[in-house]
Amino acid sequence: MGKRILPRKMGICLVLTIAFSLGSVSVVQAGIRSDSSKLYCPKGRLIAHVWRGGGKNSGNTKKWDYQVSSKYKGRAKIKWIQTRWYSAASLRKSASISLGVSNSSASASSSSSWMTVKTKTKYWKNNNGSKSADWRSNTLVGPRKDYRSNTIYTSNTGTLKLKGYPKKYEISAGI
Amino acid sequence: MRFLRGFSVLLLASAVLITGFFLVGCKWTTSTEGRNAGKDQVLLYAPYDSRLVIYGIKVKAVQNVSAVGSGPLYEFSDPACRLYVVTDEEGMRIVSVDEKRGKIKNVAFFKEEVYPLAWDKEKNIGYYVRCQKEDNEVRDVIAIDRRGKVRVIAAHAGMITSGALTEDGLYLTKYDKERDEYRLLIRRGKQLEDTGRVLHDDDLFTRNGVLLCSDKSSIYSIDGTFRTAKSDFVYFPEGTTQTLKMNIGRKHLPQLTIENDEGKVLKKYEDVIGFWMQGTTVHVAGNGYMRTYSAGKGKEQ
Numbered sequence: 365m366g367k368r369i370l371p372r373k374m375g376i377c378l379v380l381t382i383a384f385s386l387g388s389v390s391v392v393q394a395g396i397r398s399d400s401s402k403l404y405c406p407k408g409r410l411i412a413h414v415w416r417g418g419g420k421n422s423g424n425t426k427k428w429d430y431q432v433s434s435k436y437k438g439r440a441k442i443k444w445i446q447t448r449w450y451s452a453a454s455l456r457k458s459a460s461i462s463l464g465v466s467n468s469s470a471s472a473s474s475s476s477s478w479m480t481v482k483t484k485t486k487y488w489k490n491n492n493g494s495k496s497a498d499w500r501s502n503t504l505v506g507p508r509k510d511y512r513s514n515t516i517y518t519s520n521t522g523t524l525k526l527k528g529y530p531k532k533y534e535i536s537a538g539i
Numbered sequence: 540m541r542f543l544r545g546f547s548v549l550l551l552a553s554a555v556l557i558t559g560f561f562l563v564g565c566k567w568t569t570s571t572e573g574r575n576a577g578k579d580q581v582l583l584y585a586p587y588d589s590r591l592v593i594y595g596i597k598v599k600a601v602q603n604v605s606a607v608g609s610g611p612l613y614e615f616s617d618p619a620c621r622l623y624v625v626t627d628e629e630g631m632r633i634v635s636v637d638e639k640r641g642k643i644k645n646v647a648f649f650k651e652e653v654y655p656l657a658w659d660k661e662k663n664i665g666y667y668v669r670c671q672k673e674d675n676e677v678r679d680v681i682a683i684d685r686r687g688k689v690r691v692i693a694a695h696a697g698m699i700t701s702g703a704l705t706e707d708g709l710y711l712t713k714y715d716k717e718r719d720e721y722r723l724l725i726r727r728g729k730q731l732e733d734t735g736r737v738l739h740d741d742d743l744f745t746r747n748g749v750l751l752c753s754d755k756s757s758i759y760s761i762d763g764t765f766r767t768a769k770s771d772f773v774y775f776p777e778g779t780t781q782t783l784k785m786n787i788g789r790k791h792l793p794q795l796t797i798e799n800d801e802g803k804v805l806k807k808y809e810d811v812i813g814f815w816m817q818g819t820t821v822h823v824a825g826n827g828y829m830r831t832y833s834a835g836k837g838k839e840q
Contacts, residue, residue: 441719444771448587467790467810484810484826486791487587489771492755499791523589523611527741528698528714529675530654530668532589532611 403535405524408438412522412537414449416503419516425506433498434522441527444491449520451503452482459510464501478512497522573607573625573634576641583813583824584614584623586772586785587793591623591636591643594812594824601812601826607634607643613655615665616703616744618774618783619816620658622646622665633665633683638815647687656680656702657709657745660777666692666709668699680711680731693731696724703743705750710734712741723752736761746775767802779819779834785811795823797832806832806839 398415417429434447453461455472456479462469463483472481483503490497503518505511519538526533576582576593582605583594589611593603610626621636630650634643652670659666663685671677678699680692698714700721711731712721723736742753746765751758758773759766767773770784780800788794788809795814797806810826819835831840 446587465791467792484792485588487787487793488791489587489787491771527719528700528716530613530670530700531652531675532613534589534611 397539399537399539401535401537403533405436405438405440405531405533406526406529407440408436410445410522410524410533410535411435411437412447412520412535414518414520414537414539416516416518416539421508424508425504426508426511427502427504428516429500429502430518431498431500432518432520433496434520434524435496435498436524436526437495440529442490442493442495443525443527444489445494445497445525446487446489446523447497447499447520448485448487448523449499449518450483450485451516451518452480453505453517454478454512454515455481455505455510456512457510459505459507461503461505463503465499472510480515572645573605573643574603575605575643580641581638581815581824582636582641582643583815584612585813586614587787589613592812596829599825599827599829605643608632615655615658616742616774617658617660618776618814619660620665622655622658624653624655624667633667633687635685645687646685647683647689653681656699656711657704657743659704666702666704668696668702680726692726693729696731699724701741701743703745703750705745706748707750710743710750712738712743714741742769742773744773744775747777747780751775765800767798770796776816776819776821776834781805781834781837783814783821783834792826797821797834799837805837 396418400411400413402409402411413433415431419426419428432447432449434445456476458471458474460469460471461481461483465486468484470481470483472479488497488499521536524533579597580593580595582591585592591605591607592601593605595602608625609628613624623634625632625634631653632648633646635646651672653667656666656668665683667681669679669681676698678696679694680696682690682692700712700714702711709726711724713724714721721738721741723734723738724731725734738752740753744751751760757766757769767782770786772785774783782798784796785793792810795808795811796804798804808823812824814821814823821832821834823830833840
């Protein structure tokens with residue numbers, strides 16, 4: 365019987381490490397991201413969620429689908445629930461970013477230095493007893509040569525008021 | 540001997556760490572006092588963000604967030620009131636905004652949850668509901684003057700949620716969670732009395748000294764002489780018959796609408812961050828613009 369090149373345990377660890385790395389690389393390449401945060405409140409919990417798809421090049425622009433939501437899971441009655449969100453990216457030379465909703469865009473200065481540019485914050489509120497407030501659209505940057513790779517991020521803050529409780533429950537998620 | 544040497548090293552390291560903390564002035568708990576406004580800036584309450592922001596009058600945009608406290612702020616329904624309740628990591632604080640100096644001043648601090656109910660403008664007294672730490676459904680009604688002195692108005696008053704100060708006295712709503720409805724109470728002397736009126740929503744307002752109640756879709760006077768459609772935020776400037784309403788517009792941005800007493804829209808402002816009052820004058824702070832509207836005269840200045 366020949367001599368082992370590697371001890372058995374080390375070999376298993378190496379195989380697992382390679383497999384995990386390949387898995388991680390594939391997720392990064394796909395670029396799909398999501399994040400959820402939850403906050404416990406009377407008789408349930410508030411969950412803020414943000415999802416963003418992988419970036420797609422479209423002519424001179426780059427865009428990502430996104431969805432933001434704030435949901436209450438529980439037994440208490442809702443007075444109102446709100447979601448507010450924005451996106452930001454590192455841009456230069458007057459490049460702009462928008463949220464796919466009118467009057468949301470913002471632009472970098474004409475400088476060739478990178479700067480973080482944030483869109484306007486957008487809002488959606490339900491006060492009809494609904495347990496969620498959500499919105500789906502896309503984020504667009506252009507021209508894409510003046511967008512610094514992997515700097516896009518989207519933030520969502522959920523706020524909730526329950527009947528009988530004066531407190532505003534608030535939690536944020538971001539990717 | 541080896542043990543003693545090791546123990547000495549550990550003791551010395553601990554002493555260095557503790558001394559370091561004191562020298563650096565490290566606080567175990569933090570209290571975010573908030574940024575004050577500078578030249579050509581005002582401290583503005585942004586209702587959809589529940590935050591005080593620093594608005595630049597010349598640039599006509601938000602230049603910073605005041606970052607007072609660690610969570611959402613709570614305001615009184617009177618648009619002239621500049622008292623706010625701030626969430627802190629250690630509890631809750633009542634602060635007042637000195638508009639002329641653009642500064643935030645602490646009024647009182649509580650370890651329990653405290654929320655605004657009504658404001659007595661003439662005496663500068665705020666009425667609040669204070670929730671017990673162990674059970675936030677056990678609540679007291681308290682009054683706090685401008686010096687921060689606390690007086691208990693009603694102890695263990697039930698699930699009090701909102702209030703309004705009128706010519707008749709202090710009205711409060713008490714939530715009945717079994718029936719999912721609110722009872723309207725009034726303070727007479729040292730007692731809270733049930734008026735016998737059941738409400739389906741707890742938003743209360745004062746319009747020139749008169750109580751307004753609300754249901755899911757409207758705000759109305761008990762005698763039926765006034766009714767207006769509800770909005771996310773509704774304000775009744777004292778000394779005028781006009782109503783200010785904020786809601787989310789079609790572009791998912793806050794808008795401010797000014798209506799007359801018949802519900803006719805007199806003015807609409809899109810992409811509004813907030814507003815502040817000077818007497819009956821409304822200063823509208825928008826993204827990229829500012830407007831001054833005289834609610835007393837019913838027109839823009």
